[in-house]
Amino acid sequence: MNSIVVACNNCGTKNRIPADKQHLGPKCGKCKTTISISTTAVPVELDDSTFSGFISRASKPVMVDFFSPTCGPCRMLAPVIDSMARKFYGRVIIAKLDTSRNQTAATQYRIKGVPTLLFFKNGKLADQVTGALPEQELTRLLEEYA
Numbered sequence: 001m002n003s004i005v006v007a008c009n010n011c012g013t014k015n016r017i018p019a020d021k022q023h024l025g026p027k028c029g030k031c032k033t034t035i036s037i038s039t040t041a042v043p044v045e046l047d048d049s050t051f052s053g054f055i056s057r058a059s060k061p062v063m064v065d066f067f068s069p070t071c072g073p074c075r076m077l078a079p080v081i082d083s084m085a086r087k088f089y090g091r092v093i094i095a096k097l098d099t100s101r102n103q104t105a106a107t108q109y110r111i112k113g114v115p116t117l118l119f120f121k122n123g124k125l126a127d128q129v130t131g132a133l134p135e136q137e138l139t140r141l142l143e144e145y146a
């Protein structure tokens, strides 16, 4: 699981926060102040072993970017996905899954091309879009789930 390092606003202590805990109101390990991470949030990197559990336990709607590191449109979309993780922090959880290393989840959701974006609400697949979307269009789509 990927993680981010965020300095506490209150005491300055650097806290390492696993990406899948970003949305659970993490507190500083030293002074217990809630850490603000809306400007540093990153997509949660899921894999075959974490995918189903994460989706079913998510407290917010989840969008997952199924991508492959060798796909050009996926690389174009990546910074947009990163930006959405910050923009929709606290409203929609942004995640991604590398299909070249995680075939099980990709097969389960019949992913035929990448990038494919899956939208989950209450643990259920609600929508999916294949192809790289412009940032504006993706923002509009996510507003429907937020």
Ligand SMILES: [Zn+2]
Binding pocket: 008, 009, 010, 011, 012, 013, 028, 029, 030, 031, 032, 033
């Ligand atoms: Zn602190």
